[in-house]
Amino acid sequence: MFSTKDIDWHDTDILILGTGGAGMFAALHAMQSAPEGTKVTIAVKGLIGKCGCTRMVQGGYNVALGGGDSVERHFMDTIEGGKWLPNQDMAWRLCEQAVVRIRELENEIGCFFDRNPDGTLHQKAFAGQTADRTVHKGDLTGIEIINRLMEQVLSRPVEKLQEHRAIGLIPTRDGASLAGVLMIDMRTGRFRFVRAKTVLMATGGGPTMYKYHTPSGDKSMDGLAMALRVGLPLRDMEMVQFHPTGLLAGDHTRMTGTVLEEGLRGAGGQLVNHAGQRFMFDYDAKGERATRDVVSRGIYAEMRKNNNPEQEGVFISMSHLGPDMVREKFKGMVKRCADCGFDLAGGKVEVVPTAHYFMGGVVVDVDTRTAMEGLYVAGEDAGGAHGSNRLGGNGVANSTVYGGIAGDVMGADIRKMGALREPDESVLEAELVRACHPLTRKPELVLPLRKQLQDAMWDEVGVMRTEAGLKRGLGRIAEISDALMDVGVASESLAFNLTWHDWLNLRSLCDISEVITQAALARENSRGAHFREDFPDPGAMEESYFTVARQVDGAVEVGREDVQFTIVRPGETVLPEGEPETLVAAQ
Amino acid sequence: MKVARAHPLWLAYLLHRLSGLGLAVFLPLHFWVLSYALNDAAKLDAFLTLTEMPLVKAAEFGLVFLLAVHFFGGLRLIALEWLPWSAPQKTWAALAVAGSFLVSTTFLLQAI
Amino acid sequence: MPERDHLTVTVQRGGPNEPLRPQTFEVPAYENQTVLDVVSWIQQNADPTLTYRFACRVGMCGSCAMMVNGVPRWTCRTHVSKVLDGNAIEVGPLRNLPVIKDLAADMDPFFDKWVAAEGQHHPTRTRDEDIAPIDPVTDERQAANAGIECINCSVCYSACDTVAGNPDYLGPAALQRAWTLYNDAKDADRNAILDAVSGKGGCHSCHSMGSCTAYCPNELDPLSAIAGLKRATAKRFFGGRK
Amino acid sequence: MSEFHLYMAQRLSALVMAPFVIVHIGVMIYAIQGGLSAAEILGRTQGSAFWFAFYGMFVVAVSIHAAIGLRTILGEWAGLRGGARDAVSAAIGLGLLALGAQAVWAVTV
Structure with missing residues (x-):
């Protein structure tokens, strides 16, 4: 069908995949740090700044800016929140550099974050934080950050490859370095191989293989699937964060799974089950105000008890707070629900836990370098900074901090790199054949298989897991994965052929679903987002390990590695003696 | 696809543009008629008697209407652009049209 | 059902x-x-x-x-x-x-115009300096806040008949962004913004037909923002300083 | 002339005309009572420096205003671009000015 002769070759110096917070910061920093004349290219699966999840950040940006708060305190919250699994050097750098990055966002990029009456930045505390730390712009922080970044990138001479989907990392023949990335120019349907001296993978994670999920529709774990195929180690792959309150509106609408914000519960919103009763106090003394993982498990348990296909979820009810107050305080959320036909202020809205963020990712060092020369990874694609659980507000801090670092590091590393590298033609061909596979089969609908995968992941690898369930899950995933290889896509026109991309999305999702399940089997305890009903204890913190998965000869192998407590050991703290446990006034 | 756009401000814009266009087309004629006075007052008179005819009257009404509409519409625009206004512009648009109707009706009543 | x-x-x-x-x-x-x-x-x-x-x-x-x-x-x-x-x-x-x-x-023309309207921050400080304290309730800040939540969806651009008739016209979203920046106390180059919106296809091409404001899904008001730019440029013409 | 200068010229000419329009409409309402006659018009206007200045300025303003307005319409509705559009609208402006001057001359001198 296609041969490698049909591939357009394209050369650049620095290639960035993704235009979320990480990708765009990398582009800006690379422009600043690389020698003059360096060509910087940014490629994205959708439109610049429009696809991806940084834009969807509601809450805000965690950064310790004094007033009692400190980098040490932010660091300790991150480590404790991640249940001692984070890579401590990464977590430290995150907290330390967030201070610089927030100043850059305000002063150089032009963001405007909410102010106190005296003109200083307003900061609030999310669950799991011991200080008022989260900088925000209303509840649309991501839009402000991404729009401002996007303007800066668009107004600079960065080469833009929009609606270019990366399908394969192509190494050199010895496999030690990266030569470039094979992509599909989605608008024309043509293949394009982009060679670069350094490549940043910042495609974002996004666990959309679950029946209920929050990330943007373009998310399908392509980055991690590419890393897996090229043999890179992936860590913490069992760690899928569920947000407790996703909208439930039926499986025929894309609204299902989208987030109803955390603040609703914080403000006194109540969760009631099918019988109309509040239940969260049965699970936690903080009731609805408990952390995301606890509330998600509470809801999940209630759903299981009910087991009524007509009324699957539970309800969030705000009306007792006064519909007018709710309408005023949660204007955006109320309007969003109303646009979709729900009355959040006066009625109740059906909700369900929804897969939100992926803590796992490629093993990187604190400079975003990977085991492969020339490949860098930042943002949700990189594992390690959050451990088993990401604090609200640490996600966008992570992507912007490490995106900027990646830009700096690539700009510096490129000075030591000579010519562009030659790709391993056999890998290039294999990736081409892989992508063209569905074009050689009889066309069928892709959607039913995607729904099957999402059901399987939700049922067997979801909020609560067991060995038996995970093993069943592996079987179901394998069946779907095999079935997908027999589903074809009509090949008359490949220009902007969404159904071809649906197939490729599902291919990536199947591959990563298997890794998630294998990693979940390997972790025989319960930490943060990962809960094993058959191993409910967290295990000794001193003996914490993280999982590392890699693909060897086509099979996924998962090992365990001990967490290195390079900065602080469990039971200890880096806070000075006498520091109060929390600076947040009790609610 | 048919484009839906008939909201009050858009209609005000269209009215302003069409009235301006109408006036621009009428003006040369108006000037030309007046120029008759240079050569021959009688010719001007002959034309002016035409104004007694209902059709011409209606046309004149139309012209004054256009002028009034364009005048008030223009004031509305300048107010909207140059005054740091806050009141809903729809009120301005409505006022402009109402005002122009008032003036042209006065004219018509006087003329009859 | x-x-x-x-x-x-x-x-x-x-x-x-x-x-x-x-x-x-x-x-x-x-x-x-x-x-x-x-x-x-x-x-x-x-x-x-x-x-x-x-x-x-x-x-x-x-x-x-x-x-x-x-x-x-x-x-x-x-x-x-x-x-x-x-x-x-x-x-x-x-x-x-x-x-x-x-x-x-293809949304590229929309974003090209966003850039052409100087729709990007002109820094007054660097990442090595503290964040400027800004009084959130000044009129200027309120004017900047009014348009800041634009998500550049291009609905206003698509609704505008001036864009339809005049391919050079920068359009409501880009001009609203320029007005937001013009009112941002942190922006270093307000004259550059006024220059950018005074050229061919700038804010003066707008006929205030208001479809932008009527159809904005975010309930923003580009019409008023563009009027603000017209006012600011006229003021500058008469020697008035902001 | 830049777009901005054209804009200012159009707005300023409009402001100049605003009082003229009111007076003009007023005079017409007054004059039309009992029918129009050349003698009546000319009797009022001929030899009057006031009416000469009044209608003279009116004509200058209206020529500028209409030419700029038509230039916009030529661009947006007739698809005329660049120099052609500028030339046509300049010609319209000059034509209006000439015809208008002739009329003012006839009526007031």
Whole structure:
């Protein structure tokens, strides 16, 4: 069908995949740090700044800016929140550099974050934080950050490859370095191989293989699937964060799974089950105000008890707070629900836990370098900074901090790199054949298989897991994965052929679903987002390990590695003696 | 696809543009008629008697209407652009049209 | 349950290399259903070759805007019942932009103009300095805040007949961004902004027809922002300083 | 002339005309009572420096205003671009000015 002769070759110096917070910061920093004349290219699966999840950040940006708060305190919250699994050097750098990055966002990029009456930045505390730390712009922080970044990138001479989907990392023949990335120019349907001296993978994670999920529709774990195929180690792959309150509106609408914000519960919103009763106090003394993982498990348990296909979820009810107050305080959320036909202020809205963020990712060092020369990874694609659980507000801090670092590091590393590298033609061909596979089969609908995968992941690898369930899950995933290889896509026109991309999305999702399940089997305890009903204890913190998965000869192998407590050991703290446990006034 | 756009401000814009266009087309004629006075007052008179005819009257009404509409519409625009206004512009648009109707009706009543 | 079990959906097909043609589908009706769901259903079940664009699903990214029964809208946040004409919906690509294929428009001209209107911050400080304290209630800041939540979905650009008639016109979103920056105490180069919006196709091309404000899904008011720019440029002309 | 200068010229000419329009409409309402006659018009206007200045300025303003307005319409509705559009609208402006001057001359001198 296609041969490698049909591939357009394209050369650049620095290639960035993704235009979320990480990708765009990398582009800006690379422009600043690389020698003059360096060509910087940014490629994205959708439109610049429009696809991806940084834009969807509601809450805000965690950064310790004094007033009692400190980098040490932010660091300790991150480590404790991640249940001692984070890579401590990464977590430290995150907290330390967030201070610089927030100043850059305000002063150089032009963001405007909410102010106190005296003109200083307003900061609030999310669950799991011991200080008022989260900088925000209303509840649309991501839009402000991404729009401002996007303007800066668009107004600079960065080469833009929009609606270019990366399908394969192509190494050199010895496999030690990266030569470039094979992509599909989605608008024309043509293949394009982009060679670069350094490549940043910042495609974002996004666990959309679950029946209920929050990330943007373009998310399908392509980055991690590419890393897996090229043999890179992936860590913490069992760690899928569920947000407790996703909208439930039926499986025929894309609204299902989208987030109803955390603040609703914080403000006194109540969760009631099918019988109309509040239940969260049965699970936690903080009731609805408990952390995301606890509330998600509470809801999940209630759903299981009910087991009524007509009324699957539970309800969030705000009306007792006064519909007018709710309408005023949660204007955006109320309007969003109303646009979709729900009355959040006066009625109740059906909700369900929804897969939100992926803590796992490629093993990187604190400079975003990977085991492969020339490949860098930042943002949700990189594992390690959050451990088993990401604090609200640490996600966008992570992507912007490490995106900027990646830009700096690539700009510096490129000075030591000579010519562009030659790709391993056999890998290039294999990736081409892989992508063209569905074009050689009889066309069928892709959607039913995607729904099957999402059901399987939700049922067997979801909020609560067991060995038996995970093993069943592996079987179901394998069946779907095999079935997908027999589903074809009509090949008359490949220009902007969404159904071809649906197939490729599902291919990536199947591959990563298997890794998630294998990693979940390997972790025989319960930490943060990962809960094993058959191993409910967290295990000794001193003996914490993280999982590392890699693909060897086509099979996924998962090992365990001990967490290195390079900065602080469990039971200890880096806070000075006498520091109060929390600076947040009790609610 | 048919484009839906008939909201009050858009209609005000269209009215302003069409009235301006109408006036621009009428003006040369108006000037030309007046120029008759240079050569021959009688010719001007002959034309002016035409104004007694209902059709011409209606046309004149139309012209004054256009002028009034364009005048008030223009004031509305300048107010909207140059005054740091806050009141809903729809009120301005409505006022402009109402005002122009008032003036042209006065004219018509006087003329009859 | 809805009264009808099917919707008649007419979708504009084609692109630069193939003729534009409407195509009609019968789509099952559900109680909770947006226009994006309807378009998705067609691609996922009836015609896998249909092209459209979406990303966030919740009105934050502005990727999914299309013409729906003659009005530009975010399809992800438009409930079918709001636009249903009898039992029918007509969907087309955004107006005033080149069509790539079917319902996907090329948004590059929109963003080129965003940049041309100096729609990017001109820094007064660096990352090594503290963040400037800014009084949140000054008139200036309020004016900047009024337009800051624009998600650049291009609905206003698509609604504007001045854009339709004048390809140079920067359009409501870009000009609103310029006005926001002009009112931002942190911006270093307000004169550059006024220069950028005073050229060919600048704010003075606007006829205040107000479709931008009427159709903005975010309830922003580009019309007033553009008026603000006109006022500021006129003031500068008469020697007035801000 | 830049777009901005054209804009200012159009707005300023409009402001200049605003009082003229009111007076003009007023005079017409007054004059039309009992029918129009050349003698009546000319009797009022001929030899009057006031009416000469009044209608003279009115004509200058209206020529500028209409030419700029038509230039916009030529661009947006007739698809005329660049130099052609500028030339046509300049010609319209000059034509209006000439015809208008002739009329003012006839009526007031």
